[in-house]
Amino acid sequence: MKHIKTVNKPTLQSTVNKGGCGECQASCQSACKTSCTVGNQTCEK
Amino acid sequence: MREAIHKFEQGGRYILLDVNSGSVHFLDRMAYDMMDVFDGTNDEETVRALAGKYPETELREALSELHELMDAKQLFAPDISVPPTFAAEGVVKSMCLMVAHDCNLRCEYCFGGTGEYGGTRELMSREVGEAAVEYIIEHSKGRKHCEIDFFGGEPLVNLPVVKHVTEYVRRREKETGKIFKLTLTTNGLLLDESVREWLNENHVSLVLSLDGRREVHDRVRPDAGGNGTYDRVLKNFRAMVDSRDGKDYYLRGTYTKYNLDFTEDVLAMADAGFDVLSVEPVVAKDAPYAIEEADMPRVCAEYDRLTEAYLERRREGKGFFFFHFNMDLSGGPCVAKRLSGCGAGHEYYAVAANGDLYPCHQFVGREGYRLGSVFEGVTNKELPRYFRESHVLNKPKCKDCWARFFCSGGCHANADLFHGDIREPYEVGCAIQKKRLECAIRVQAELALQQAEG
Ligand code: SF4
Ligand code: SF4
Numbered sequence: 001m002k003h004i005k006t007v008n009k010p011t012l013q014s015t016v017n018k019g020g021c022g023e024c025q026a027s028c029q030s031a032c033k034t035s036c037t038v039g040n041q042t043c044e045k
Numbered sequence: 046m047r048e049a050i051h052k053f054e055q056g057g058r059y060i061l062l063d064v065n066s067g068s069v070h071f072l073d074r075m076a077y078d079m080m081d082v083f084d085g086t087n088d089e090e091t092v093r094a095l096a097g098k099y100p101e102t103e104l105r106e107a108l109s110e111l112h113e114l115m116d117a118k119q120l121f122a123p124d125i126s127v128p129p130t131f132a133a134e135g136v137v138k139s140m141c142l143m144v145a146h147d148c149n150l151r152c153e154y155c156f157g158g159t160g161e162y163g164g165t166r167e168l169m170s171r172e173v174g175e176a177a178v179e180y181i182i183e184h185s186k187g188r189k190h191c192e193i194d195f196f197g198g199e200p201l202v203n204l205p206v207v208k209h210v211t212e213y214v215r216r217r218e219k220e221t222g223k224i225f226k227l228t229l230t231t232n233g234l235l236l237d238e239s240v241r242e243w244l245n246e247n248h249v250s251l252v253l254s255l256d257g258r259r260e261v262h263d264r265v266r267p268d269a270g271g272n273g274t275y276d277r278v279l280k281n282f283r284a285m286v287d288s289r290d291g292k293d294y295y296l297r298g299t300y301t302k303y304n305l306d307f308t309e310d311v312l313a314m315a316d317a318g319f320d321v322l323s324v325e326p327v328v329a330k331d332a333p334y335a336i337e338e339a340d341m342p343r344v345c346a347e348y349d350r351l352t353e354a355y356l357e358r359r360r361e362g363k364g365f366f367f368f369h370f371n372m373d374l375s376g377g378p379c380v381a382k383r384l385s386g387c388g389a390g391h392e393y394y395a396v397a398a399n400g401d402l403y404p405c406h407q408f409v410g411r412e413g414y415r416l417g418s419v420f421e422g423v424t425n426k427e428l429p430r431y432f433r434e435s436h437v438l439n440k441p442k443c444k445d446c447w448a449r450f451f452c453s454g455g456c457h458a459n460a461d462l463f464h465g466d467i468r469e470p471y472e473v474g475c476a477i478q479k480k481r482l483e484c485a486i487r488v489q490a491e492l493a494l495q496q497a498e499g
Pocket of ligand 2: 027028387389404406455457458
């Protein structure tokens with residue numbers, strides 16, 4: 001492509017019906033704890 | 046309207062995020078302008094709107110590229126609604142143990158009221174600690190991975206109970222097959238050699254609190270006598286991190302109105318030899334150090350600076366992890382997790398020193414938020430349900446926001462603090478969150494491209 005460069009191969013749509021296993025870490029987003037923002041979590045599977 | 050895309054400029058790049066797929070695209074200036082008009086269905090309108098500015102052949106060429114992305118579901122991907130994998134009830138698998146409502150520091154901005162949490166200085170007993178562990182084992186049901194965070198106040202003030210609970214956890218792991226991740230958040234004052242050894246032997250992850258530069262740290266984090274603590278804690282942190290080969294720790298700081306040039310603090314932490322870092326905004330209302338709406342332009346400009354400094358350090362081979370920039374653009378958590386967010390009140394509880402249960406550490410002692418106790422269980426059955434259902438797709442401001450699947454709805458405790466309602470996010474928090482996400486997307490996109498291009 002000439003005008004657009006796609007950066008990633010995301011999986012968000014494919015996890016709509018999968019996932020939910022709940023094995024991942026809790027993710028507080030507040031100043032007092034650093035385990036913030038789900039966007040930067042990894043999946044335990 | 047529900048935002049399906051988000052476009053922004055960051056570090057000289059024109060970036061497009063497709064919200065429902067998580068796809069990130071770098072555009073040229075023309076395609077970037079086209080996205081002000083193009084909605085997936087209006088090719089002719091888009092050409093007409095920009096014909097004066099760009100050649101029509103180029104516009105049509107870009108349109109065909111945009112349609113290619115749409116066919117690949119990387120642009121205007123279908124809306125995501127609450128998935129069936131998002132169970133109606135949460136499973137509690139994480140707990141924050143407030144082992145000491147007491148602290149040996151007097152941090153100016155402490156939400157725990159220097160450890161007291163609105164009550165008296167109190168230490169958790171062994172019995173409460175054991176009951177908390179049993180509570181998780183029972184209520185985490187089929188989940189294998191559980192978490193306990195030793196928190197306070199300063200948890201090392203109550204080291205005997207931390208040790209006791211840890212031994213108890215390790216024994217119960219063997220008996221139940223559960224795996225507990227243990228974390229301890231500390232100000233570092235009491236981290237001597239014997240504590241170090243014990244933490245390493247028992248595989249306790251650490252969150253170490255340091256606010257960057259010496260003068261910044263000493264201003265807001267004095268000890269009970271009003272003396273600076275930077276030199277003492279830095280020495281302890283250094284020895285601590287070295288003793289575990291630089292693994293399993295985060296060095297984290299808080300920035301306030303006093304140091305809106307916090308890039309300097311992040312770099313000071315890196316220069317002190319630490320490479321797993323996080324620096325986050327203080328949350329406070331009506332305080333001299335509070336960050337307010339009017340500070341936002343300054344804060345945003347500072348994140349721009351931090352982003353460039355971060356990338357530059359990497360280029361120089363002196364890179365470090367910065368928590369908010371560690372975003373996995375290609376993988377990342379499932380939709381169910383993105384809705385659960387922090388899990389406060391439904392997957393994650395805090396246990397006060399006396400055994401009372403609260404939705405999270407920040408709610409401890411807040412009127413109307415007591416859930417029950419580790420001995421009697423949850424007696425307020427309504428609250429966990431309310432927290433569970435307070436996800437991004439149910440909150441008026443969040444459901445249309447472009448950041449909804451990345452932010453997962455902000456901090457309930459802040460929403461409650463500012464609006465008395467966990468469903469109404471705190472605006473300054475949102476503004477910072479969105480800016481940070483833009484920076485993180487730019488950082489990760491840049492790194493991914495560098496890798497692809499070798
Ligand atoms: S908390 Fe704020 S930034 Fe996050 S999704 Fe809601 S409105 Fe958007
Ligand atoms: S409500 Fe806020 S402080 Fe509490 S766990 Fe969630 S993000 Fe953290």
